[in-house]
């Protein structure tokens with residue numbers, strides 16, 4: 001069990017998102033980015049120079065390091081399971097980029113290993129830790145808009161060229177559901193504190209054979225219904241709206257917004273009050289999830305209450321079920 005002042009981090013995969021994590025680790029107290037590992041050492045060296053990282057390792061060297069407490073897995077989806085398993089097998093705590101794994105079978109196995117070895121494990125759904133989302137959760141849990149009966153979320157855009165290759169490639173477990181759909185799915189489950197009991201979905205496929213536009217409809221035990229649409233090559237409005245019996249909440253700039261508006265109507269068609277909520281948020285929103293990881297590990301908690309592992313597995317099952325409906329599996333599955 002780690003109970004030191006500073007947690008020493010190692011990053012596996014010297015790609016795009018690892019840079020944002022490196023910046024977050026630099027400014028988060030009680031964390032130190034100790035090493036980076038890549039399959040291509042020259043790439044790791046460039047990353048290390050850019051981000052001021054002292055040690056450049058192979059995957060095997062980084063998990064062998066006695067100094068490192070926690071590994072952040074920042075590779076493409078197809079590698080998450082192997083990379084995380086390697087780290088857990090060498091006694092490291094692990095934070096895995098979303099989606100946790102490609103499917104629930106892999107997720108269940110990683111959770112089993114982490115629990116057996118008493119190691120911390122978490123999916124890096126960084127948006128769950130944002131101040132605005134924390135505030136939204138409070139408002140919904142406290143029934144400020146009454147009983148929430150309907151969620152509508154759109155989350156889509158033309159992704160940059162740096163992400164396109166990975167997203168379109170079935171061999172890297174691309175596709176919009178695993179890459180972007182995971183956010184609104186996880187968001188709804190978190191805010192409602194429930195998992196869907198009915199799941200209906202449809203997808204449109206790219207020439208490369210991955211889902212490029214996907215639509216999901218869920219029904220939750222509370223009776224709440226959800227409509228989610230997501231795409232990696234269609235600009236969408238990117239907003240979430242939650243309709244309750246006493247009002248509705250408009251959360252523009254899904255998924256990293258810092259403000260939302262509550263419209264209260266007290267069960268009629270007339271809006272009587274409108275309240276704007278703004279939650280100050282750091283430019284690098286990853287710091288909140290890093291703080292949570294540090295807090296958990298220093299307290300000896302092996303998972304986060306904000307994103308429990310059983311929920312991560314259950315959400316992977318939701319995505320498995322939808323892919324099964326579409327007859328869509330990855331070449332290596």
Ligand SMILES: NC(=O)c1ccc[n+]([C@@H]2O[C@H](COP(=O)([O-])OP(=O)(O)OC[C@H]3O[C@@H](n4cnc5c(N)ncnc54)[C@H](OP(=O)(O)O)[C@@H]3O)[C@@H](O)[C@H]2O)c1
Pocket residue numbers: 012013014015016017018037038039040043074075076077097098099124126162163166172179
């Ligand atoms: N939280 C967020 O906002 C956010 C945003 C973007 C992405 N992500 C997630 O972060 C993870 C990485 O995404 P990214 O955009 O950073 O990926 P990326 O830069 O395309 O690749 C990350 C690493 O994966 C390995 N890799 C990539 N393509 C490969 C290939 N064709 N063959 C073998 N290895 C390959 C490389 O690891 P090596 O360096 O070891 O070779 C690479 O450095 C994904 O899980 C993604 O969903 C999260």
